[in-house]
Amino acid sequence: MTHVIDSKTIQHPHNHKSCLQQALHVAEQVCHQKGLRLTPIRRRILELICTSHKAIGAYELLDIFHAEDAKAKPVTIYRALDFLMEAGLVHKVESLNAFIACLHAESQHKSVILICTQCHNAYEMDAEPIYEQLFALSKSIQFTPHYLTLELQGICSHCAA
Numbered sequence: 001m002t003h004v005i006d007s008k009t010i011q012h013p014h015n016h017k018s019c020l021q022q023a024l025h026v027a028e029q030v031c032h033q034k035g036l037r038l039t040p041i042r043r044r045i046l047e048l049i050c051t052s053h054k055a056i057g058a059y060e061l062l063d064i065f066h067a068e069d070a071k072a073k074p075v076t077i078y079r080a081l082d083f084l085m086e087a088g089l090v091h092k093v094e095s096l097n098a099f100i101a102c103l104h105a106e107s108q109h110k111s112v113i114l115i116c117t118q119c120h121n122a123y124e125m126d127a128e129p130i131y132e133q134l135f136a137l138s139k140s141i142q143f144t145p146h147y148l149t150l151e152l153q154g155i156c157s158h159c160a161a
């Protein structure tokens with residue numbers, strides 16, 4: 001089991017600039033490999049999501065984007081978000097109706113999103129065995145699983161200290 005979370009990102013303060021650069025670099029590589037186009041708008045939305053480790057909502061993104069480009073329409077943001085999610089570059093945090101950047105988009109992973117209720121940072125942790133167990137359990141009662149999302153709210157190590 002590989003841990004998606006790396007100690008570098010869960011510890012604050014850390015050099016967030018390198019997280020941001022890494023995420024954008026990986027995004028370019030992933031798009032290149034998959035033959036997808038990371039247009040300037042898609043890249044900018046990803047960059048905005050990467051601004052911090054807090055999940056960011058579509059309205060908040062629209063506000064920032066609108067300030068930069070008065071002609072920006074909600075549909076532009078939603079399409080860019082759909083693209084980024086499909087490419088695996090961004091994950092939706094369902095319980096917050098918001099988005100986080102994936103810091104490991106280059107690798108296949110099934111993760112749980114850990115949400116700190118104090119600092120509101122959200123991180124991924126690999127949870128593949130849990131997914132497999134739940135899929136197997138559901139199949140055992142003839143239920144065909146399609147989509148599972150796991151989110152865990154709690155207190156991060158920084159806030160607990």
Ligand SMILES: [Zn+2]
Nearest residue numbers: 009015016019
């Ligand atoms: Zn960071």
Ligand SMILES: [Zn+2]
Nearest residue numbers: 102103104124
């Ligand atoms: Zn991810």
Ligand SMILES: [Zn+2]
Nearest residue numbers: 116119156159
């Ligand atoms: Zn915290």
